[in-house]
């Protein structure tokens with residue numbers, strides 16, 4: 001048992017509390033990781049706020065981290081102390097029906113315990129000073145200086161990659177770029193609309209530029225996001241609050257009949273409908289990335305689908321983490337993709353709640369906590 005510092009979500013809707021917590025060592029198939037840096041994703045805020053139907057408290061949130069292996073449990077073969085790793089909320093066991101099916105990245109080997117805030121043996125390694133168990137989150141719990149993660153949920157990465165940048169590959173970068181490359185499989189010359197120019201949407205834009213899209217329309221209520229989006233490849237900007245009349249009609253006209261691909265990176269179900277309906281008749285595909293609150297539902301007229309639009313979704317950008325994440329780290333190190341400008345704020349663990357305030361105020365793209 002060690003003691004480590006963590007930001008603990010004691011109750012839904014309350015600020016995280018920074019404290020020393022207990023952490024048991026790794027059991028069979030598990031790995032103790034020292035987290036060096038973690039990003040703050042909107043999904044952490046979604047769960048902290050109480051909107052997540054799977055939210056369980058107390059919990060240590062955070063799923064966008066990078067760190068170093070300290071100790072491995074019995075039977076762990078693919079990792080050793082000193083290895084640099086990125087925790088994966090979508091693991092890759094390489095054995096389950098899902099891993100063996102090239103149509104999905106949704107490894108289900110540990111999904112049920114992960115959703116209950118537990119490690120695969122049904123217990124938690126974290127506890128409060130009084131011994132009360134603390135739940136894990138998305139199998140990662142990166143808002144702690146040390147965490148225990150199953151071996152199948154760790155991508156081994158090169159040792160020269162900076163933790164404070166590549167932690168973002170643990171969610172936002174991979175989700176955004178992967179939605180374009182793995183899920184939509186966007187072709188050169190395509191037209192696209194990206195709703196929400198935050199930490200995910202900007203990476204969708206970066207992915208669209210990599211894929212060779214001709215027109216990349218960004219849609220956001222916050223004009224403060226325009227400069228960064230243009231830097232990453234946005235060709236046109238639409239602020240829905242400035243559009244007179246119907247937003248769908250405006251976007252359809254702007255893209256010459258609708259976009260080949262549209263992406264929701266807001267989590268708002270009304271935006272998801274607009275995204276579907278702004279996709280081109282006959283062939284347009286709309287990809288849902290955003291995560292919507294408990295009880296929210298999407299709707300549209302079935303005629304939208306009958307007339308050839310498709311509605312799809314993506315988790316972790318369709319990436320198989322142990323295989324794909326080390327490659328995306330290489331892309332960053334080789335200058336094929338950019339991360340640094342999107343990390344707008346660096347914080348200490350004690351400042352983590354300020355990071356959520358910056359997110360709410362629309363002032364940050366990614367805030368990263370460095371330990």
Ligand code: NAD
Nearest residue numbers: 042043196197198199200220221265267289290291315316
């Ligand atoms: P963010 O807060 O950084 O960005 C959200 C952006 O959407 C902001 O720029 C905001 O101004 C904009 N926005 C909000 N409402 C809007 C509206 N009605 N119209 C236009 N723009 C609007 O959040 P993020 O970290 O980029 O996450 C975006 C969404 O993606 C969240 O729902 C998050 O939970 C989800 N997400 C999903 C996956 C996945 O694997 N599917 C992975 C990561 C994040």
Ligand code: AHE
Nearest residue numbers: 041043052053054090111171291315316
């Ligand atoms: N717990 C929520 C769903 C949350 C969700 O959809 N998570 C995404 C990743 S978001 C990362 O920022 C995901 O991977 N989903 C697939 C999965 O198996 O959770 C709810 O609504 O219950």
Ligand code: ZN
Nearest residue numbers: 041043171172
């Ligand atoms: Zn995330």
